[in-house]
Amino acid sequence: MEFLDTETRRQLGFDQVWSQIRPASSLGRARTRQAGAFGKGQAAELEQELTRLERICADLKEDPKQADNLHFLLGTVRDIGLSIKRSRQGIILDDTEFYEIKKLLYTAEKIQWELERLQWTFLLPEPLEQCASCREALSIGQGGQESFYISDAYNKELAEIRQERVMLESALAKGRAAVDNKLIQTLGRLLSMEGKIAVSVGEREKIARLQEIPELEKVQETADIVTFQLIENETEARMKQKLGKVRETEEGLKEQIRRELSQKVAEHSSRLDKVLEQLASLDLTVAKGRFSAEIGGIKPKLCTEPAIQIEAGRHLLLEEEVRLAGRNYTPLSLRISPGVTLITGPNMGGKTASLRTIGLLIAMAQHGLLVPAQGLEFSPRDFIRAHLATAAIPKGLSAFAGEVSFLRDVMERSREDGLILVDEIAHGTNPVEGAAVAQAIIEYLIEERTITVITTHFPALPRVKGVYHLRVKGLDRDRLRRVQADSLQRCIDYRLEEADPSTVQGSDAAIVAEALGLDEAVIARARELLEPSMNPEERDSTDE
Amino acid sequence: MVLVFLKEILDSGFRSVSLIGMGKNTGKTFTFNQLIMEARQLDIGVAMTTIGLDGEPSDSLFHHAKPKILLSPGQIVANARSLLLASGLDYEILQATGVTTPLGEVFLARALSAGETLLAGPGTRQELALVKDQLEGLGVDLFIVDGAVDRRSLAAPMVTDTTVLAAGAEASWDRRRLLEKLRHQLRILQLPAWQNQAQADLIQHEYGLSKDPDVKLVLLGEKGVQAVLTNQEFFHTETLPELIDLSTRAVFVRGMLTDSVLARVLAGAHQLSSINILVQDPTAVFLGPQSFHSLDAYQSALQVLDSIHISAVTVNPFSSRYGLADPLQLLRDVGCTVDPIPAFDLNLGMRYRPEEEDFNGIS
Numbered sequence: 001m002e003f004l005d006t007e008t009r010r011q012l013g014f015d016q017v018w019s020q021i022r023p024a025s026s027l028g029r030a031r032t033r034q035a036g037a038f039g040k041g042q043a044a045e046l047e048q049e050l051t052r053l054e055r056i057c058a059d060l061k062e063d064p065k066q067a068d069n070l071h072f073l074l075g076t077v078r079d080i081g082l083s084i085k086r087s088r089q090g091i092i093l094d095d096t097e098f099y100e101i102k103k104l105l106y107t108a109e110k111i112q113w114e115l116e117r118l119q120w121t122f123l124l125p126e127p128l129e130q131c132a133s134c135r136e137a138l139s140i141g142q143g144g145q146e147s148f149y150i151s152d153a154y155n156k157e158l159a160e161i162r163q164e165r166v167m168l169e170s171a172l173a174k175g176r177a178a179v180d181n182k183l184i185q186t187l188g189r190l191l192s193m194e195g196k197i198a199v200s201v202g203e204r205e206k207i208a209r210l211q212e213i214p215e216l217e218k219v220q221e222t223a224d225i226v227t228f229q230l231i232e233n234e235t236e237a238r239m240k241q242k243l244g245k246v247r248e249t250e251e252g253l254k255e256q257i258r259r260e261l262s263q264k265v266a267e268h269s270s271r272l273d274k275v276l277e278q279l280a281s282l283d284l285t286v287a288k289g290r291f292s293a294e295i296g297g298i299k300p301k302l303c304t305e306p307a308i309q310i311e312a313g314r315h316l317l318l319e320e321e322v323r324l325a326g327r328n329y330t331p332l333s334l335r336i337s338p339g340v341t342l343i344t345g346p347n348m349g350g351k352t353a354s355l356r357t358i359g360l361l362i363a364m365a366q367h368g369l370l371v372p373a374q375g376l377e378f379s380p381r382d383f384i385r386a387h388l389a390t391a392a393i394p395k396g397l398s399a400f401a402g403e404v405s406f407l408r409d410v411m412e413r414s415r416e417d418g419l420i421l422v423d424e425i426a427h428g429t430n431p432v433e434g435a436a437v438a439q440a441i442i443e444y445l446i447e448e449r450t451i452t453v454i455t456t457h458f459p460a461l462p463r464v465k466g467v468y469h470l471r472v473k474g475l476d477r478d479r480l481r482r483v484q485a486d487s488l489q490r491c492i493d494y495r496l497e498e499a500d501p502s503t504v505q506g507s508d509a510a511i512v513a514e515a516l517g518l519d520e521a522v523i524a525r526a527r528e529l530l531e532p533s534m535n536p537e538e539r540d541s542t543d544e
Numbered sequence: 545m546v547l548v549f550l551k552e553i554l555d556s557g558f559r560s561v562s563l564i565g566m567g568k569n570t571g572k573t574f575t576f577n578q579l580i581m582e583a584r585q586l587d588i589g590v591a592m593t594t595i596g597l598d599g600e601p602s603d604s605l606f607h608h609a610k611p612k613i614l615l616s617p618g619q620i621v622a623n624a625r626s627l628l629l630a631s632g633l634d635y636e637i638l639q640a641t642g643v644t645t646p647l648g649e650v651f652l653a654r655a656l657s658a659g660e661t662l663l664a665g666p667g668t669r670q671e672l673a674l675v676k677d678q679l680e681g682l683g684v685d686l687f688i689v690d691g692a693v694d695r696r697s698l699a700a701p702m703v704t705d706t707t708v709l710a711a712g713a714e715a716s717w718d719r720r721r722l723l724e725k726l727r728h729q730l731r732i733l734q735l736p737a738w739q740n741q742a743q744a745d746l747i748q749h750e751y752g753l754s755k756d757p758d759v760k761l762v763l764l765g766e767k768g769v770q771a772v773l774t775n776q777e778f779f780h781t782e783t784l785p786e787l788i789d790l791s792t793r794a795v796f797v798r799g800m801l802t803d804s805v806l807a808r809v810l811a812g813a814h815q816l817s818s819i820n821i822l823v824q825d826p827t828a829v830f831l832g833p834q835s836f837h838s839l840d841a842y843q844s845a846l847q848v849l850d851s852i853h854i855s856a857v858t859v860n861p862f863s864s865r866y867g868l869a870d871p872l873q874l875l876r877d878v879g880c881t882v883d884p885i886p887a888f889d890l891n892l893g894m895r896y897r898p899e900e901e902d903f904n905g906i907s
Contacts, residue, residue, distance in 0.1 A: 078640065094629050095629070095635065095637050096625050096628070096629070096637055096640070096649075096651055098637075099637035099640070099651075100640060103640070147636050147637055147638045147639070147654075148636070148637045149634070149635065149636035149637065149656060150634075162634075165657070169657070169658055173658070180585065184585070187893060188893070189893040190578075190581050190582065190585060191581075192574070192577070192578070192581075192891070193574075193577040193581065193614045197893075198891050198892055198893075199892055199893070200871065200872055200892050200894065202872070222868060223870075224861075224868065224870055224871050224872065225868070225871060225891075225892065247632070250634075251632060
């Protein structure tokens with residue numbers, strides 16, 4: 001079973017949070033998409049990753065801009081994996097590919113320097129692979145430039161044939177240049193690309209001058225235009241022919257060099273792959289560090305005792321929502337361990353938010369991120385599964401059937417170190433039967449290794465033996481009486497507290513309904529109906 | 545005329561020039577090559593590219609072979625990878641630009657041998673601007689952009705310092721129509737820049753290209769923005785007449801300004817005349833000649849936030865259908881029409897000069 005399934009990722013808001021990690025290179029971005037959680041067996045690696053992040057986070061807190069250059073350099077890294085693969089297949093690479101490989105190696109060198117400058121070399125288990133001999137092979141005769149061309153220094157024969165080509169080209173150009181110079185002096189003009197020059201028939205003086213230039217011949221005369229063209233003499237025709245052959249030979253020699261260079265790249269392919277691998281992982285780690293610094297994250301503490309302890313933990317997305325609504329966000333603090341924890345409290349009391357916060361913080365921590373909290377201590381989980389009220393209902397099932405199929409799947413794995421989060425257990429069916437099913441499930445999960453957190457309104461569930469019961473502190477009724485109904489959310493104390501096992505708390509349904517403006521007569525009738533059985537306030541003290 | 549064509553451009557301080565054509569076969573490539581040859585003669589460091597070439601070896605309209613450009617050693621191209629490699633020229637690969645085309649990524653490369661090549665550069669204005677930025681620091685004195693012959697080519701003048709427009713008999717054999725078309729096109733290309741810099745900056749910042757695409761109209765008064773209309777409000781309600789009043793100085797039309805959009809704005813401005821109409825740049829203007837008459841009738845001025853500079857018009861007497869027009873007459877007609885913009889027939893090495901009537905006004 002994977003650590004998080006798609007539905008849980010979505011419900012916890014993990015995907016949204018993870019997408020805020022933005023590596024600079026396409027390699028890093030691909031790595032981010034593939035990255036999974038550290039498994040329970042990888043606690044040591046996770047600890048290392050978190051320690052690395054904590055260190056760069058501390059540096060970034062001091063000066064957020066100090067890693068900008070590193071970020072820029074990583075942004076110039078290109079994925080040359082395809083070229084490396086092609087070289088391995090014996091394909092001859094082209095000059096743009098050699099350029100890209102060479103450029104990557106130069107960039108890797110600069111990144112290594114930058115890591116040293118920042119004293120961040122600890123981000124990689126070993127220094128970036130430099131592939132010095134591959135880079136040398138791609139740099140012969142190029143004066144230490146990052147650009148690439150097949151220089152004369154690769155092959156003596158190539159140097160010679162190029163010399164011949166340049167001689168022929170300049171000899172041919174010379175003839176043309178001489179005519180151009182004459183034209184500039186006499187007419188202030190140049191031959192066209194095709195070696196032609198045209199004048200208006202009316203410009204008799206110019207025509208006469210053109211006729212005096214022996215290298216030109218009149219090739220066309222219309223009613224308006226007289227056109228002259230550069231005459232190609234026999235020597236030039238022979239030179240052109242020769243030039244064609246010389247260029248062919250040059251191309252053959254260049255192709256031979258490309259073949260040799262491609263072989264060289266193939267020889268180094270595993271080291272080149274390693275550079276890409278190192279850069280991808282570095283880019284992701286730096287991006288995680290930047291993100292962790294942005295959210296003011298702290299390093300979670302890993303423990304071996306199976307438990308989760310959160311101190312003032314924040315769900316980034318919910319916090320943002322609450323902030324945008326102009327309200328104060330209440331962080332979450334709790335300690336939970338294997339067995340079942342129940343969270344009860346009024347509607348709109350933040351029970352679902354608690355589940356999402358627990359799930360998201362553990363998911364973030366186990367993906368090697370610092371977490372938005374004052375403290376988090378936990379033992380790594382095998383899996384996290386959440387079924388919230390917002391869960392997508394599987395096709396063809398009712399809401400209750402969807403929940404049952406979720407519970408069936410997770411209960412099969414309840415002997416593992418999981419984290420199961422269930423919102424409003426069994427609320428989608430008849431309340432009496434729903435409560436019975438819920439109780440049976442709780443009794444089953446209570447002895448298991450997995451940590452289960454369940455929210456409910458069923459009054460009987462907290463009384464199940466062994467259940468750890470937390471409740472939302474709840475409505476401040478005095479305050480609610482004083483303020484407007486639309487300020488309901490301001491009147492709730494969202495903090496959790498351990499519930500007294502001897503009491504059962506109501507859900508304040510009538511109060512919430514009243515605050516939200518439900519018809520007064522309806523509220524009165526509801527109270528009347530509640531009266532004989534229980535008034536939440538009174539029941540708290542009377543109920544056993 | 546000692547290589548005046550390029551020299552005038554350089555002497556005016558321009559460091560990038562784009563070439564656009566009135567249509568196919570108006571001599572744009574001839575002009576392009578002429579600039580390159582003159583640059584070589586003057587020992588000017590040149591970089592070149594093209595915008596919006598679809599990369600087929602022949603153009604789909606006339607099935608002519610696509611023109612090649614002539615490269616000399618030392619000149620830099622921004623060219624799609626496959627064309628770069630297929631040219632068979634000796635190159636130094638300088639940089640990968642990150643701009644992709646159907647023919648591969650655009651690379652900056654310096655020619656190490658002389659020869660001809662096809663060019664395919666970036667496809668959009670933003671990408672062209674990116675390439676231009678990347679050429680900085682490579683020792684380039686002049687960046688030349690060959691604009692393709694379609695609406696996209698107009699993106700090039702927005703990125704370069706100045707532009708040369710190629711006009712030719714191919715655009716219309718009927719002289720009167722050709723000149724009308726030219727006049728109309730130049731009127732759009734040369735729309736003046738809005739002089740209220742503070743308000744221009746405000747509009748760019750608040751309602752520019754990258755901002756909320758749903759804004760269609762911004763009304764500006766002395767003190768700034770008076771009202772903002774969404775597409776829905778502009779096209780489907782009669783809000784505009786209620787909002788425009790005597791204090792309205794200008795109306796910024798976001799996105800395309802078509803004949804019907806203009807008609808709606810002018811109708812909304814009811815009895816008010818001499819209202820300024822602003823658009824982002826000339827590429828946003830899709831108006832027919834009739835709309836300009838309406839603007840004149842209302843004494844309204846159409847202005848742009850980003851203007852284009854035109855430094856020359858070149859003429860080509862060749863028509864694929866009718867043959868050769870009288871080149872001198874064509875140059876004289878075009879020269880007269882576009883004056884004071886200089887007009888050239890580069891094939892004949894002539895420039896139209898209105899003051900020199902003795903030799904047909906041409907030298």
